[in-house]
Amino acid sequence: MEEEAEEMTKAEKMKSKTGAHVGISTGGKMDKRKKNLKPRVEKSERELLLELLEKVFYEGEFIHLALRKLFSDYPGLGNREKAFLTRSSHGILERYLQLDYVISLYSSVKLKKLKPVVLLSLRIAIYQLLFMDKIPEHAIVDEAVKSIKKRKLQGLVxxxxxxxxxxxxxxxxxKKKLASLPKEDAVSLCLPPDILEVFLKDYGRERTIAMAEAFLQSDGGFYIRNESGEGERVSGNILEEERFRSGAVTIQDFSSQAVGKSLKLKEGALVLDCCSAPGGKACHIASLLKGSGKVYARDAQKDKLRYIVENQKRLGLENMEIEHWDARVLDERxxxxxxxILDAVLCDAPCSGLGVIGRKPDIRLHFTKEALEELQSLQREILSTVQAYVKKGGQLLYSTCSLSFKENEENRDYILQNFPFTLIKEEKFMPGKPSDGFYLALFQRKAED
Structure with missing residues (x-):
């Protein structure tokens, strides 16, 4: 849930100038907790953005984690600064292929030969020049030059x-040249070749173009499950609203809400969510059971269990059992x-995230076709284990936030060919209509194996 919450800052209006400064001050009166802070530190928003992108592009850090750490390290940042850093970093990750294309047109040095700080400084400046209209051109160029000087690279100024x-x-x-590129080109669609190849193979030219355009049209809004249990699109910082704090609403994407609604459960049902964190689906199912039965919410990553616990407590759900467990390990209980003996098992499997590129733009950096093969093997290992928990007549729901056939349709067929299940329902949500990309398949265990 925290990842979705961080996305909210993208919806705030940005009136930032790259020369504006933010800082942490330890001057004046200090309480005991502040005595160990370092002297006042000031950095421009552009300097912070450059450091942030270095972590993502060159150290492999995920953007939502890098932003979270940055905001924690600089508590003096206001909503405007956070919005600027979030939108800028996401935008540069979304369009880095286009930015690099433009650099290649005007640079006498090949991209691979450019120093990382120079390449990132150019990416930041070009993104601001082409895709942001609030910052004066001279300020963009001046700030780029300053960032090079501060890194003691005066010779490259x-x-x-x-x-x-x-x-x-x-x-x-x-801008005209970018617009005239072939529609299915990787640069035009802002999709790295490996991702583009998967989409073209699975969906063809027109649907791939539509998906790529949807990924670039994220407006910063998000979905909640409201008081009536229906999906509602909102923007702003709902974390500060009383209806969120009281548990009346919770953050959950429109497509994700379809999981709980697809399961046909009677009160008293026993349900396992084997890859649960951050717990949105498990909590939804627990609420649909109206306090009855039991939802076993598990995850292999122990540090993520706290997100499930936070949601459970905020929503006041007592019919949940939260446990650290690797879904590949058989539980004889x-x-x-x-x-x-379980009425239903939800396997929302670890996946490539190819359906949520619009919300997590750094997937463009991390995805490889080799990783896709490894993910399918992992998904099948989990499925082979957890399907055994479903009682005769019970339900198995498999879902991912990916759009690749290898992770979805091929695994659907794997289940049908290897285990005694019948396909009851299959649904795919395409990005922007009206949610993230998402896939689910609901199976029922045959009465006789």
Missing amino acids: PFVNAVLRKIVGEKEEI FIQEGEG
């Missing part, structure tokens, strides 16, 4: 200055006399 001046002078021509 003329190069950075020259490249950006040329781009400023031909900005409209560049859910099998009696050789048969499963």
Whole structure:
């Protein structure tokens, strides 16, 4: 849930200037907790953005974690600064292929030869020049030059200055050139070749283009499950609203809400969510059971269990049992006399996230086709274990936030070919209609194996 909450800052209006400064001050009166803080530190928003992107592009850190740490390290940041850093970092990750294409048109040095700080400084400046209209062009160029000087790379200042001046002078021509690229081109769609290849193979040209465009049109809004149990699209910082704090509403994407609604459960049902964190689906199912039965919410990552606990407590759900457990390890408690005893098992499997690129733009950096193969093997290992817990006539619901056939349709067929289940329902949500990309398949265990 925290990841979704961090996305809220994207909806705030941005009136930032790159030269604005933010800082942590330890001057004046201090309580005991502040005595150990370092002297006042000031950094421009652009410096913070550069450091943030270094962690994501070159140290492999996920953007939502990098932002969380940045906001924790600089508690003096206001909503405007947070919005600027969030929107800028996400935008640069979304469009880095286009930004690199523009750099290649004007740089006498090949991209691979550029120092990381120079490449990132150019990406930041070009993104602001082409995709943000609140910052004066001269301020963008000046800040880029300053960032190079502060890294003690004065010898590269003329190069950075020259490249950006040329781009400023031909900005409209560049926009036309980007718009004229072939629609299915990786640069045009802002999709790295590996992702583009998967989508073209699975969906063809037109649907791939539509998905890529939807990924780029995220408006910062998000879904909640409201008081009536229905999906409602909102924006702003709902974490500060009383209806969220009281548990009347909870953050959950529109497509994710379909999981609980798809299961046909009677009161008193026993349900396992084997890959549960952060717990949105498990909590939804527990609420649908109206306090009866039991929802076993498990996850292999122990540090993520706290998110499930936080949601359970806020929503006041007592019919949940939260436990650290690797879903690949068989739990004999859910099998009696050789048969499963659970009414339903939810396997919302670890996946590539190819359906949520619009919300998690750094998936573009992390995805590989090799990883996709490994993920399918992991998904099948989990499915092979947890399907045994489902009693005869019970339900198995498999879901992912991916759109690849390898993680979805191929695993659907794997279940049908290897285990005694019948497909009851299959649903796929395409990005932007009206949610993230998502897949679910509901199966029922046959009465006779």
